[in-house]
Amino acid sequence: MEKYTYTIGRRKRATSTLRLFEGKGESLINDKPTKEVYPSDEDQALLFEPFVFVESEDKYYFTAKVKGGGKKAQLGAIRHAIARALAKQDKEYKTILKKELLLRRDDRKKERKKTGLKKARKAPQFSKR
Numbered sequence: 763m764e765k766y767t768y769t770i771g772r773r774k775r776a777t778s779t780l781r782l783f784e785g786k787g788e789s790l791i792n793d794k795p796t797k798e799v800y801p802s803d804e805d806q807a808l809l810f811e812p813f814v815f816v817e818s819e820d821k822y823y824f825t826a827k828v829k830g831g832g833k834k835a836q837l838g839a840i841r842h843a844i845a846r847a848l849a850k851q852d853k854e855y856k857t858i859l860k861k862e863l864l865l866r867r868d869d870r871k872k873e874r875k876k877t878g879l880k881k882a883r884k885a886p887q888f889s890k891r
Contacts, residue, residue, distance in 0.1 A: 771843025776831030
C-alpha cells in the first residue's frame with residue numbers, strides 16, 4: 763500500500779477528491795490518463811501548473827475522482843486539490859502556492875432563477891402602454 767496525501771478541491775459546482783503520491787507514475791483522472799481527459803496543451807499546462815511553480819514536475823503523480831460542473835470547472839477543482847496536497851507536503855510549497863493564488867477556492871456559482879423573472883436577474887420587457 764503506497765502512502766499518499768488526500769485532499770479535496772472545488773470550483774463552481776465541481777468537486778474533486780485527489781490522492782497525491784510521491785515518485786514516478788501515471789496521473790489519472792476518473793481512471794483515465796490526463797492526456798485523454800484534457801488533450802489540449804493549454805489545459806495540460808493549467809492542470810500541472812502547481813507542480814511547475816514548486817519545481818516538482820517529476821516528483822509526484824496523482825489519481826483524481828471528479829464530478830459535477832463542466833469540463834473547465836472540473837479542471838479547476840483538480841488544480842485546487844493538487845495545490846492543497848502540495849501545500850500539505852511542504853511548508854515552503856504552501857508559501858509559493860499562496861503567493862500564486864492557487865490555494866484560493868473559486869466559489870462562483872450560477873445564481874438561481876427567481877420567480878417572475880426569465881433568468882436569475884433578467885426581467886420581462888416592460889411595456890408602459
